[in-house]
Amino acid sequence: PTPRLLGPAEIRDLAEVLDVTPTKKLGQNFVHDGNTVRRIVQAAGVQPGETVLEIGPGLGSLTLGLLEAGASVIAVEIDRRLAEQLPHTVRLMQPGRSLTVVHDDALRVTELPGDPVRLVANLPYNVSVPVLLHLLEHFPSLRAGIVMVQAEVGHRLAADPGSKVYGAPSVKAAWYGRWRLAGQVSRMVFWPVPNVDSVLVGFERDEEPGTEAERRATFALVDAAFQQRRKMLRQSLSSVLGGSSASAAAALERAGVDPQSRGEQLRVDDFLAIARASETARA
Ligand code: SAM
Numbered sequence: 001p002t003p004r005l006l007g008p009a010e011i012r013d014l015a016e017v018l019d020v021t022p023t024k025k026l027g028q029n030f031v032h033d034g035n036t037v038r039r040i041v042q043a044a045g046v047q048p049g050e051t052v053l054e055i056g057p058g059l060g061s062l063t064l065g066l067l068e069a070g071a072s073v074i075a076v077e078i079d080r081r082l083a084e085q086l087p088h089t090v091r092l093m094q095p096g097r098s099l100t101v102v103h104d105d106a107l108r109v110t111e112l113p114g115d116p117v118r119l120v121a122n123l124p125y126n127v128s129v130p131v132l133l134h135l136l137e138h139f140p141s142l143r144a145g146i147v148m149v150q151a152e153v154g155h156r157l158a159a160d161p162g163s164k165v166y167g168a169p170s171v172k173a174a175w176y177g178r179w180r181l182a183g184q185v186s187r188m189v190f191w192p193v194p195n196v197d198s199v200l201v202g203f204e205r206d207e208e209p210g211t212e213a214e215r216r217a218t219f220a221l222v223d224a225a226f227q228q229r230r231k232m233l234r235q236s237l238s239s240v241l242g243g244s245s246a247s248a249a250a251a252l253e254r255a256g257v258d259p260q261s262r263g264e265q266l267r268v269d270d271f272l273a274i275a276r277a278s279e280t281a282r283a
Helices: 008-018 034-044 061-068 080-093 125-138 151-157 168-176 212-227 245-254 268-282
Strands: 051-055 072-077 099-103 118-122 144-150 177-185 198-205
Touching: 008 080, 034 061, 034 118, 034 144, 034 177, 034 198, 051 061, 051 125, 061 072, 061 080, 061 118, 072 080, 080 099, 125 144, 125 151, 125 168, 144 151, 151 168, 151 177, 151 198, 168 177, 168 198, 168 212, 168 268, 212 268, 245 268
Parallel strands: 051 072, 051 118, 072 099, 118 144
Antiparallel strands: 144 198, 177 198
C-alpha cells in the first residue's frame, strides 16, 4: 500500500526526482519521521474540517499529517519546484484531500485563498520571527498555532520579563497573545540534519491591547529599548521620546514606568503605556 506520510525513503526519492539540493538560505530541513509529524499535528489540536495555514511545506511531510487529520490546508512555499510538486505528492499519497498551494514568500503574502484559523508550520529558521509577526499582523483569522523553530528562538518567544533571553521578539509576540513551549524535537528527524536543536512553540491569540498606530509606536520603542538593552530606559529611549533623557524620563513617569528600569523588565503593556504617554506629550 502507498504510505500516507513521508519517511526517509520517500524524502530521498522525491528530492532526487526534483533534483532538489536543500539550501541553508531557505532553511530547508525536511522532516522524515512520521511520529514527529503526528506529534506536531496532535499538539496543534487540529480539528477535521478546519482551515490550517502551513508556511514552507517543503516536500510535504507536515502537510500530509495535517491532511490526514482532516484539515483543509493552505500552504505557502517560496521554492517553485517544491510548490509545484506538492499537489502531485498529495494526490498520490492522500487523494481527495483539500490542499491549496500558494507559491510566494511568506514575508510578503497579504492575501490568502481562505481564512485559516490555525497556523501549523516547521518554519524556515532564519526568518521564523519575522514570518510569525507578519502573519499575525495580516491574518486576524489565525486564532492559534504551533510552530517548530530553532530552540533559542522558541525560548525567546515564550520568555517572561526578567529572563535572560527576554527580548524584542518576546515583547512583540506578546502583543498578539500567549506563547508557550510545547516540547523539544530531535535534530535527527530532519534531512539534512541541522546543527541546532528545535522546539515546538504554541500560541493562542488574544485581543490586541491597542490600535494599529499604537502597535507601531510600541514596536518602535521596543526596538530602541533592546538595541541598547544594558542602558536605562531614560537613555535608550531618549531619541524616540523627545530627544533628551529628561524628556524621556518625563514620558516614562507619565506612563508609570521607572525611568531607571531597563527594557528587559517591561511587559508589552508597559511599552504600550509609554507609547500612549509620548502621544499625549506630542498632542
Ligand atoms: N514543512 C517541511 C517539513 O517539515 O519537512 C519543510 C520545512 S523547512 C524547515 C522550511 C521550508 O520553508 C522549506 O520548504 C523552504 O523552501 C520554505 N521557505 C523558506 N523561506 C520561505 C519563505 N520566505 N516563504 C515561504 N516558504 C519559505
